[in-house]
Amino acid sequence: RSKVSIKTIQTMYRRKEAISMMTAQDYPSGLVVDKAGIDICLVGDSLAMVTLGYDSTNPLTVEDMLHHCRAVARGCKSPFVIADLPYGSYEASPDDAVRVSLRFMKEGNCDAVKLEGGIEMAETIHRITRIGIPVIGHIGLTPQRQSALGGFRVQGKTAKQAAALLQDALAVQEAGAFAVVIEAVPEEIAGYITQKLKVPTIGIGAGVQCSGQVLVQNDALGLFDKFVPK
Numbered sequence: 452r453s454k455v456s457i458k459t460i461q462t463m464y465r466r467k468e469a470i471s472m473m474t475a476q477d478y479p480s481g482l483v484v485d486k487a488g489i490d491i492c493l494v495g496d497s498l499a500m501v502t503l504g505y506d507s508t509n510p511l512t513v514e515d516m517l518h519h520c521r522a523v524a525r526g527c528k529s530p531f532v533i534a535d536l537p538y539g540s541y542e543a544s545p546d547d548a549v550r551v552s553l554r555f556m557k558e559g560n561c562d563a564v565k566l567e568g569g570i571e572m573a574e575t576i577h578r579i580t581r582i583g584i585p586v587i588g589h590i591g592l593t594p595q596r597q598s599a600l601g602g603f604r605v606q607g608k609t610a611k612q613a614a615a616l617l618q619d620a621l622a623v624q625e626a627g628a629f630a631v632v633i634e635a636v637p638e639e640i641a642g643y644i645t646q647k648l649k650v651p652t653i654g655i656g657a658g659v660q661c662s663g664q665v666l667v668q669n670d671a672l673g674l675f676d677k678f679v680p681k
């Protein structure tokens with residue numbers, strides 16, 4: 452298969468073809484994603500938990516993540532490779548976010564970056580995309596904010612929360628994101644947001660109505676011991 456590009460993803464979305472995404476964190480897990488013919492490989496910061504054994508994603512550093520990204524990129528020839536921006540590397544200012552995103556493109560050999568947050572990150576997403584770095588958003592359960600959320604919990608259960616989620620998704624889209632990850636949100640809410648957007652939604656724990664799905668490879672293969680996500 453030839454290299455998946457942002458155009459490939461847009462064409463799949465237009466044709467209503469399901470978009471597949473799976474995480475990887477090193478050369479062999481990158482090869483798995485490549486050989487399975489998966490469209491997008493996410494170097495997710497969940498690797499802090501599933502590969503490094505931390506209790507949250509927050510301790511992961513930019514240098515750690517760059518090291519994992521380079522290894523994944525060597526194994527992933529065809530998939531579009533996305534780097535998760537580590538906690539603490541991008542939130543303080545759009546300038547920080549632009550600088551760290553450039554590092555992932557240049558030193559991490561990635562094709563795009565992912566960051567967590569909705570309306571409050573719109574200006575940041577706008578700044579990164581404006582210099583030609585594709586960004587994918589991430590709303591709903593945002594694990595980097597698990598302290599404020601009170602743990603890894605389903606989001607958007609009340610009408611008010613669901614309405615706020617839609618506003619977040621729209622803001623992320625308007626800011627220039629090429630797609631939005633929706634994590635741990637009731638199926639009907641994720642489906643409704645998917646209908647309202649003009650860019651793909653990629654769900655995890657969000658039902659089957661999204662434009663695509665993402666799985667953490669270690670969870671999919673049963674290689675994580677601490678808990679079994681829904």
Ligand code: KIV
Nearest residue numbers: 474495496497632667
């Ligand atoms: O880090 C990760 O694996 C993720 C996905 C669950 C979307 O952010």
Ligand code: NA
Nearest residue numbers: 495496497535
């Ligand atoms: Na993540």
